[in-house]
Amino acid sequence: MLPRGLALLPRSLSAMPAPLMGSSAHTRPCFAVEGAGGSELVYFTLSRSGEGPARDPCCPQPSCFLPAPGRCYSLCVPAAPCSVPAARLHRRLQQRMSGGQGPLGRCRVLGLLGYSADGAQTAPEKGFLIQDPQGSPETERALEELLRSQGEPPPALGVYEEGERGELWQSLWDLRRAGGRELLRRARVVAAEAPPLHPAVPGLRHVAVFHSLEAARRVLEQCTSLIPEAKAVLDLVHKCPKHSKKGDFPVIVIEGLDATGKTTVTQSLKASLNAVLLRSPPASISQWRKTFDDEPTLIRRAFYALGNYIVASEIAKASTESPVIVDRYWHSTAAYAIATEISGKMQNLPSAHHEVYHWPEDLLKPDLVLLLTVSPEERIRRLHGRGLEKTEEETELEANSLFRQKVEESYKRMDNPGCQDIDASPAREEVLKTVLHLIKKHCD
Template identity: 75%
Template structure:
């Protein structure tokens, strides 16, 4: 089956235990591959990834957060400062299919992102033997957006804080540090408008639906093993970079 492919990812401790959500491996491969050729190619890539990836000797730092919280700027600056390797989720080798899967029903779309995390893990394993690895989104994004989509209503309606949905999957390479960039909602919307970019469906949803945004951010905050360390990304780029580098220095062997 496809690793980490449940409706709400990370429920259960192994790929066998995770809920199907209409999207376990056979479902993805047989039904989707017949209709979406890219699903077959994705599964081929996934099959080539060894299970239980081992991290190299260099630190692995993930940046999470909603769009327009400054992830792109910060990750690039940290990569340059540390002479690191910058990776992102979904990984480059499958990102050209993103628009195809984004138009699919939720379980198939989530399967794409979940599978992407396992493909990314093999890239992290290799890169972390060479240099510090900086990652623009990883498992926590997949989980937080899925939980917020699957559960309607207010933050109170989310699964309780100690629920298994907030656990990192046992068979997925873990980072050393996860930093969650946050800015207040008004500032974030202003940044999005300044960018003038076409919004993704999820971005439009976030803007239209502050409850959804709150569910995503609260889901991020409830993630454990590893938990997200929150960083206020409202100050200047220089200040945010300084804070981030101090956290990396404190938590990682550099």
């Protein structure tokens, strides 16, 4: 997840006059600035004709841009939906600009989403806006050098400057010329109204929450020449039945954030019910978690999604002989993905019953899903007591209470099947008693 947030102009828009993402000829490109710490998003658009007088209250300058002598720059990653090369380029640029060295070290790097105002069901384009409070020419040179080093064609560079009457303009530069650059467009920057939905919501099913095996597999197939482990994962998926069906015994999934007691509960249920205990991701691919956790979210989500389908084949076989307990399953994959992609406040999450919360039609469905919860203070105390290495998302959970709230709320909005809440704060015997009661109530 991007740590901070502001804006860029997508290259698909920059190189040609065509509107963003297939919008109508009269639809302006729109952008959402992702603020730090859950702050409100800032929205702006570009006016090709530059209409509107300077400082017009009806056409204000967005508050996210620095006043003089500061200066802002933007860059974008041109991308087709689910493009692995674009996702990896975006990650590389983020790491290089956040390294804290050279002229870029004094800048603030912000994340941006470029989207179509007509509500097209596509993923937003991602990029960055770089705020240089000193407005040094060295920053612009460092950015050009960085972009030219990323292969051909290099991403375009946006430069923001104040006009004679106080209005804000973006000049978009093509860097494909050897040692030079060409002006693609100059457009006025004006504030825009917030859309009805967070810009990332329409594309969630395409880049974060995979609702079919094929969608996740297409992503990892792009990785086989880049990540050797991707082929091994795909080979295991290929051996799984196309449609895994549950046996006669019940399948119970235990969900929850780390340190909410899942291990204790699942081990106790295994003994109490004489059940088989399975985990997602399964043991057959869990040794590659660190490899995929270090990749962009698109690749990471596809890995965990395919892990669910491998687990489904194990559930199908085991549930013909005994009850099955599963430590995390699809709900975990989806909840973390939604909370990561939807920046800003809780209100930005997709509303309850949105399609993104629906269970995939081609994935074996459990009989019961139990969500273990504890207070944030108790969860952190347990985490510290374990002393285990944290994933990037676990570090974010601990440091960012808003991110944790969005994960938990996403869990609670899951549908068909939904999650049954369990307070896991009491003694383990009491928690187990509550869990067994719900299993008896909901499963024959």
